[in-house]
Amino acid sequence: MSETASTPAGLGPDHGYGPDIHHVLLSEEQIQAKIVELADQVARDYAGREVLLVGVLKGAVLFMSDFARALRLPTQMEFMAVSSYGSSTSSSGVVRILKDLDRDISDRHVLVLEDIIDSGLTLSWLLKNLGSRRPASLEVCALLRKPDAIKVEVPVRYVGFDIPNEFVVGYGLDYAERYRDLPYIGTLKPEVYGD
Ligand SMILES: O=P(O)(O)OC[C@H]1O[C@H](OP(=O)(O)OP(=O)(O)O)[C@H](O)[C@@H]1O
Numbered sequence: 001m002s003e004t005a006s007t008p009a010g011l012g013p014d015h016g017y018g019p020d021i022h023h024v025l026l027s028e029e030q031i032q033a034k035i036v037e038l039a040d041q042v043a044r045d046y047a048g049r050e051v052l053l054v055g056v057l058k059g060a061v062l063f064m065s066d067f068a069r070a071l072r073l074p075t076q077m078e079f080m081a082v083s084s085y086g087s088s089t090s091s092s093g094v095v096r097i098l099k100d101l102d103r104d105i106s107d108r109h110v111l112v113l114e115d116i117i118d119s120g121l122t123l124s125w126l127l128k129n130l131g132s133r134r135p136a137s138l139e140v141c142a143l144l145r146k147p148d149a150i151k152v153e154v155p156v157r158y159v160g161f162d163i164p165n166e167f168v169v170g171y172g173l174d175y176a177e178r179y180r181d182l183p184y185i186g187t188l189k190p191e192v193y194g195d
């Protein structure tokens with residue numbers, strides 16, 4: 001398929017969102033290479049154990065899908081959906097479970113997959129919640145982290161990229177439910193927010 005005028009150069013399909021993108025922070029190739037690196041590290045650390053991946057919906061769904069396929073270990077997958085009350089670009093730390101896990105995680109080696117750690121409030125709440133269910137181990141693998149936005153420190157064993165404190169979209173991350181399907185991660189033009 002030929003590249004359209006709106007597609008950022010060399011980034012492949014953008015599903016027509018090109019005109020809304022201000023700049024690309026991480027290309028599809030950078031993201032996929034990092035996922036292989038993270039999965040190799042996790043496979044070494046968990047050798048001989050079965051990992052239960054817990055994906056946090058909806059943002060982590062693309063990350064979960066690519067990570068699980070890159071991970072050379074017997075793996076099971078669970079999903080949890082939480083909602084952080086707040087504006088469309090920030091969370092508040094008041095978290096509500098929209099969808100809980102389908103299984104008991106006691107005595108399981110749980111690896112939480114998050115798309116992004118921004119303030120850390122969502123993950124801080126989630127780790128307390130999951131920790132109370134007595135897993136054999138509980139660790140976090142986050143694709144993105146914003147060190148300058150952290151409000152609460154959370155123990156994160158695996159991090160893909162530390163990024164600047166800007167609102168990003170793509171690869172699972174949305175603005176008003178759009179842009180999750182982009183294969184790369186970028187920022188939006190200011191006019192996109194103005195309505
Ligand atoms: O560190 P924090 O400031 O708490 O932000 C991180 C959370 O925000 C996003 O979820 P969101 O609530 O936007 O839901 P979504 O995954 O369904 O898009 C993201 O997926 C993290 O779960």
Ligand SMILES: Nc1nc2[nH]cnc2c(=O)[nH]1
Pocket residue numbers: 089090091116117118119166167168169170173174175
């Ligand atoms: N889409 C999106 N969701 C977030 N949730 C917390 N930080 C972000 C961000 O930068 N982008």
